[in-house]
Amino acid sequence: MRKSIDDFLTNLEHKILVDLESKHSKLKSKMAILVQQMEQMASKINEMQSDFTKMTEYATELQMYVGLREIEKATSQATKYIDDLEREDHFSERNLDYIRNITSKLQSILQDVKSFGDININTTPSTLRVKAGRKDQAQHLVQNIPGIEQIKPSLIRTLIIPKDMKSLHIKACVALPDGKFMVLDKNKNQLLLFSNNGIFIRKVFSFTSDPWDACFVRNNTVALTLGTERLTAVVDVKKDIIIQTIKLSHYCKGVASDGQILVISSVDESTIVNLNDMSHTILGGLKGNRVALFQCNIYCTIFGGNKVSCYKSTGELLWTFINQDIINSAGITLDKNGFVYIASNGNNSIVVVSPDGKTCKTILSEDDGIKDPWAIDINRETGMMIVSSTISDNSRSYCSAIAYKI
Structure with missing residues (x-):
């Protein structure tokens, strides 16, 4: 409403x-x-x-x-x-x-209109399971993390793209902590800011080179990879200026951050950048076009593949998940419980993989309005997810992004 x-x-x-x-x-x-x-x-x-x-x-x-x-x-x-x-x-x-x-x-x-509704407290039977031990000791096993079947995203809104900007090619999406959204437009090499209501606010920055990916870092800053330039730029969103550039020996494609480090990936090798002292650590075996970070583990996808891989921060492979529900994997992100969300571009769907890399579930498909998904991001504090998708309007198709609540 x-x-x-x-x-x-x-x-x-x-x-x-x-x-x-x-x-x-x-x-x-x-x-x-x-x-x-x-x-x-x-x-x-x-x-x-x-x-x-x-x-x-x-x-x-x-x-x-x-x-x-x-x-x-x-x-x-x-x-x-x-x-x-x-x-x-x-x-x-x-x-x-x-x-x-x-x-x-x-x-x-x-x-x-005084209210949108009433909030009631409904009581349901407890799911607490108790395993008895000695009389003076008991273990209470509580299921804190929901199962994969319980993940059901709720549609919030679609970003409203101005008429003169409907030639966008969204390469990356970022869900900011304040509820706003950012998209990276590959067509005009520009970073665009939208309000939490999905209204276009302004162009934040434009680039002469070809940007590939973007992620939130900390303190109103986002990082953007500049592909074949072998550069990663850190941009202050409020001041609209580049405050840091990072030059690497390999292509800069995927990028992810937890506020302390940056992981910059390519199909050849990847690099961890310590944001406190700007030291570099090269991970030769970690390869991917898109990358995500969660609790010191690194997750990667490679375009055209049907798998997702999880590595330790040292580059050691923990697991690889391959499934036919994933076709031409693109963007990747994780929620607060460690579930892995993948933009499956080849079959117009969003697929969730369990934290242990053993099972998966398709949570959004073409029936939900998802078409040609490329970029995806989740703000773990707010539970807001944003997915790029092709939208049809009056017989015309254009690229936009759809926001969901996880």
Whole structure:
């Protein structure tokens, strides 16, 4: 309901702004034409004044007589033009006024709607399992982490892409701690910021080289990999400036951070960057186009594959999960419980893999509106997930991103 109201008000706002722009342009055009005509008439009058001065100096009486007849004819036309301007109300002041037209029904929302609903406490039987031991000792086994079958994302909203930006090719998505979203546009090499309501706010930064991936780091900063440039840039989102560049010996494709380190991956090797002293550790056996971090473990996918791999921070392989439900794996992220979320680009779905890398489940598919997913991110504190997807609108398709609650 909140989204419907937001979309409706946004549409009303857009209509009145379009109307304002149209009327302002029309008024401005008329004024420009009028000023041009008046300047032309003023030029003619200046020419007549010059001609009159020359006649008084050099002309004979007969020439003066003929010349004055012509000047009189021209001045009559100028006088008639000025009279017509005044008669047709061209000299009146014109202002753009806004006539407020808010219906009482819309205003009544502020008075009549007191709540979106009531919160009740429902009691269900306990799932606590007790394993008895000695009489003076007992172990209580509580299932804190939900099972994979319990993961069911709830649709929140779709980012509203402005009409002049519907050629986006979203390479990466970032769910920020404050509820805002960022997307990395490969088409124009730019980083874009959206509000928590999905409204476009502004362009944060643009790049001359080709960006590949992005992630939140800490303190209003995000890191972006610049592919074949072998560079990773750390950007301050509030100041819109690059505050750090990291040069590596390999391509920079996937990037992930926990606030203390950066993991920058490629299909050749990967590098861990310590953000405190900027020291580098190269992991030769860790390879991936996309990368994620969780509790000191590193997770990777390779484009075109059907697997996800989990490594220790030392580069030692812990497990690899391969499944036919994963086709052309792309973006990767994890939730607060360690479940691995993969954008399965080849079959238009989002697949979740269990923390031990043994089972998986498709939680979103083409039936849920997912098409050509490439990027995915989860903010573990808020449980907000954002997924890039192709959207169809009035027979036109364009790239956007969809937000869910995990």
